[in-house]
Amino acid sequence: MKLIAAAMGLAASWSGIAFADGTLSQVKARGELFCGVGENFAGFFSPDATGKYSGFDVDFCHAVAAAALGDATKVKFLPATPSARFPQLQSGQVDLLSRSVTDTFSRDASLGLDFPIVMFYDGHALMVAKSLGAKSGKDLDGANVCTQTGLSTEVIIADYFKSNGMTYKPVVFDSRDQALAAFESGRCDVFSSDRSTLFAYKSALKKPDDFVVLDNTISKSLNGPVVRHGDNNWADIVRWTGYALIAADEFGVTSKNVDEKKADPAASAEVRRLLGVEGGFGEMLGLPNDWAYQVIKSTGNYGEIYQRNLGAEGKVQIPREKTLNALWKDGGALIAPSFQ
Numbered sequence: 001m002k003l004i005a006a007a008m009g010l011a012a013s014w015s016g017i018a019f020a021d022g023t024l025s026q027v028k029a030r031g032e033l034f035c036g037v038g039e040n041f042a043g044f045f046s047p048d049a050t051g052k053y054s055g056f057d058v059d060f061c062h063a064v065a066a067a068a069l070g071d072a073t074k075v076k077f078l079p080a081t082p083s084a085r086f087p088q089l090q091s092g093q094v095d096l097l098s099r100s101v102t103d104t105f106s107r108d109a110s111l112g113l114d115f116p117i118v119m120f121y122d123g124h125a126l127m128v129a130k131s132l133g134a135k136s137g138k139d140l141d142g143a144n145v146c147t148q149t150g151l152s153t154e155v156i157i158a159d160y161f162k163s164n165g166m167t168y169k170p171v172v173f174d175s176r177d178q179a180l181a182a183f184e185s186g187r188c189d190v191f192s193s194d195r196s197t198l199f200a201y202k203s204a205l206k207k208p209d210d211f212v213v214l215d216n217t218i219s220k221s222l223n224g225p226v227v228r229h230g231d232n233n234w235a236d237i238v239r240w241t242g243y244a245l246i247a248a249d250e251f252g253v254t255s256k257n258v259d260e261k262k263a264d265p266a267a268s269a270e271v272r273r274l275l276g277v278e279g280g281f282g283e284m285l286g287l288p289n290d291w292a293y294q295v296i297k298s299t300g301n302y303g304e305i306y307q308r309n310l311g312a313e314g315k316v317q318i319p320r321e322k323t324l325n326a327l328w329k330d331g332g333a334l335i336a337p338s339f340q
Helices: 001-012 023-030 058-071 085-090 106-111 153-163 177-185 195-204 232-251 258-262 269-274 283-284 293-297 302-310
Strands: 033-037 074-079 098-104 121-122 122-127 145-150 168-173 188-195 212-213 221-228
Touching: 001 033, 023 033, 023 058, 023 232, 033 058, 033 085, 058 074, 058 098, 058 221, 058 232, 058 293, 058 302, 074 302, 085 221, 098 302, 121 195, 122 153, 145 177, 153 188, 168 177, 177 188, 177 258, 188 195, 188 302, 195 212, 221 232, 232 269, 232 283, 232 293, 258 293, 283 293
Parallel strands: 033 074, 033 098, 145 168, 145 188
Antiparallel strands: 098 221, 121 221, 122 188, 122 212
């Protein structure tokens, strides 16, 4: 909570900073999107040996660049640590954060930020050494818990232990790597993060079979991009970029067939509006009418991005089927409002 209070103070101190021309105007004038991403998390955001970033959240930045600038490559990626990410956005150092940030009441209402859309549904879980013999989180009374400062994990852990009448000792580190190394060495009994990330972390440990992710999920995490509060047009662009990816997935419009779909006079009216053939929807955002076509052509739809980074083609495999990250018509939570 101290971190939240400090960030509130920073938000207040920066409230006078003017973004009078709007973020879109600044991005266009610069010719490049400044996107804040995490340090290194395979599948979501990670640089290679040359410093080139890839991942699910990275591809969302490419999608926004394609929408705003007509060129998905016009992105500068800036590392945004948990403790520095909100000040970086508040001060205008980045145009948006795309690094699996979890939407919470206090972040949304007090930091001068907006969470336009949920792009990935998750929930916190607990990872322990098998030798501990724990079968569920309720077996962890008195445990040492490794956490990273600046994350919602700190509050989630505190709420979970308190609600179950248990005590714990937090062992806090500045970086994820420090916390994970301490856990692996046995300094802590528990390491907690979103379930999807725990499986990625576990696979990177020296002896992954010595550890287990407990079955119970202790929170819900709604993750997505973050923008500054007050620039409604920019928030709309970021939101509808996400919706365009989801809608294209639902309609079967892919990077491979998008030209065919755009030229097809028999395509549904909603697909034609999505691709800018009719409706003038781009003008409503201050963008060319084919902005969503540019997004899909450059990055693919939501399913293509997921498959490339978190599916069979990715460094980390996180099942999408029968989860909230499936489309609504397949029993998931992903749904886009109508393009009409």
